[in-house]
Amino acid sequence: MKIVLFHQYFLGKNDPGGSRWNQMSSVISEFYEFNVLAGNIHYTTGKRIGKNIFFNKEVITETLTVYRSWTYSGYNSNFFGRLIGYLSYSFSSLLTALFIKKVDLIIVTSPPLFVGISALIASRIKGIPLIFEVRDLWPESAIATNVISNKQLIAIMYWVEKVLYKNASKIVVLTPAFAENIAMRFPQFAGKIELVTNGADFDLMQPSPKYNWVREKYGWGNKKVFAYFGAHGVANDLIQVVETARLLKDREDILFVLIGDGMQKELLKEKARDYHLKNVQFIDSVPKEQVADFINASDVCMAILKKTDTFKTVYPNKVFDYMACKKPVLVTIDGITRKLIENASAGLYSPPGDYQAFKQTVEKMVHLPDLELNKMGENGYAFIKEHFDRKKLAQKYLSIINNLLSV
Template identity: 45%
Template sequence: MRVLLIHQYFLEDNDGGGSRWNEISRFWQQEGHDITVVAGMVHYMGNRPAKYQNKYFHQETNRDGVKVIRCHVSESYNKSFLGRLWAYFSFTFSSIWGGLYYTKGKYDVIVVTSPPLFVGITAYVLSVLKRTPFVFEIRDLWPESAIDTGVLTSGFLIKFAYWFEKFIYHKARFINVLTPAFREKLIHTKGVPADKIFFIPNAADFSLSEELLQTFDVTSFRKLHHLENHFVVTYVGAHGIANHLIQVLETAELLPDTPVLFLLIGDGMQKKELKAEAQKRNITNVRFIDSVPKRDVFKYILASDVGASVLKKVDTFKTVYSNKTFDYMSCQKPILMAIDGVSRQLVEDAQAGMYVEPENPVDFAEKIRFYLSHPATVTTHGKNGYRYAKENFDREVLAKKYLGYLSQV
């Protein structure tokens, strides 16, 4: 099967961040399918590699044998909301051009993954011009999440986003949703036929975690990074408006009498402000670490005691799975889940951690103190999560299932 994937934030080799599609495309390529990716030149956290300076298109084959066509994204991405909006549309224009002139031959299916929602424009145009059906994947409900977090405020843009969302759902051959809550929302609120929707969620990369569980020297790593004698709570992910990581700083302020150390790994628009706030408040039990490759992320998780999944307290986020939750599970670490809704249900069903009320530092601190005084529960929750993810969220198993749906197209 020849698959054309449109993914603005497809990771570079050794990039940190959400690697869902890098892992799926690697597996498909290894299974003998031909995968081409149309991607952007700016990481979702805002970084642009130097090799793309003054370039509008760049072709390469990544380490997994997947052909990647990088397309221009405006450098205004990090400057303001309007700058980011223009960056989205600049990728729309460049990816249409790149998809037309740098992808040769006939494809069996186009897969497009959002957010941003506007990548659907690229999918629709290429679908018409190449006479190829497309599958639309929803990783986050957009525009709802952008509205709830205050990122999208223009009445005109909101109306356009809702109109285009309805249009693209109608034109897609299938829609993949990453959580059961998305499926219910599409059927009961947005009027999408149930037989048009399938469910392939985020998942755990056991190929990496199981290797490191056997070979990684946790003691030496903790000593090297001065983590010994600490109870380490690690957060991995974006440092943006949606994540509301100020609640972690406020929690840290409540735990000065404990050996707790928070590691915040990643990057984003608010990281500089968070570091300044931590310094202003003289918070010494929070450590900021820049984005690292996936393998190193897993090393930090394995060297931690607990993983944290954190988002802003808005209703839309009750419908999402935090993708790093599955990384914590695959590394046998319990989860402090500061997200309500389906993510909370996931952790409670798996008995893999504890729910923390979002934006409630007192509750956050109390749950950490519980783990401090119940080390056996830490171990039990970690093993429960690993077992549950292995049974229900194995990336390789779900990648095969995804191919089954694409073959129907």
């Protein structure tokens, strides 16, 4: 049997970013022929993936193939560039899907929301079931971060959301809060909802000594390093880190490191230059295979998002990566992420947007004995090993697929 996945941001080999579906597809392709329809622009770096501008085919294994179709390259330029990026992928991926024969199931993961329509059209034409996966609540997240404000566009997106819920055979959500949100707004679809959370890739993320090549190469020495990994976009609100660094600019023993790319990176660097900060270091995205080395070289890892009610419902992938490497976590994300860290006794919470509170939390973690920081890391590792092992979660996804296909 054959499955097609629409996933605009499916990672290439060693690409930085969230690798949920890279591991899921590896497990599922042991039982089914699995075809991924991906975009050819990386969502954080903006770099093109593959040699051909319009179409690339990569055979990973005998049962796992990735097709990359044309996507507008101005994704990280501004809102309209991102919108064109979404629409271009939605159109090109649909064309690719229609040429794949004998498909038994389609899965689409959102955002972007618009690609759900492409997946729905393909499923209708082929007469097969559709799984709609919600990685982030759209359009709510886009509204909360002021990415979209046009009332007509918002109305269209809410309509698209409802259409997709209505026509999906299953709605897979990544957090309990997503399930509650959808069930509250659309009780008629509650019976379709399945929870398969984000989780830790223990094959890729493993603890190792702090004093490694990263510390030496980047001159971290004996400083207490607070590191952030991931996108530098509007939603990430990394100005919190820069402003906190400004408050701590006289503390030579503390270093903030921001690793990744995104549309606000240059703005953040400019702000750090304006403040004459020597305690903030910017590093471009690193290959996935090196991320664990950077995490392990850090003292504390940070998970940061803009202050909105919507982000109280999310589990960022990076938090699981941190915990898998036994690192204490500093979060400025209220809601279920805060509960995760507090339930696991794996770090500390600081209210989003409160620079003074962020400063105090950083200073508190700096002054904690290493034994206590290490204990936080051990606690986090044990907690996610029990509850958020991605291999176990992939097996849960597989059971949902099996039930739909009556295997």
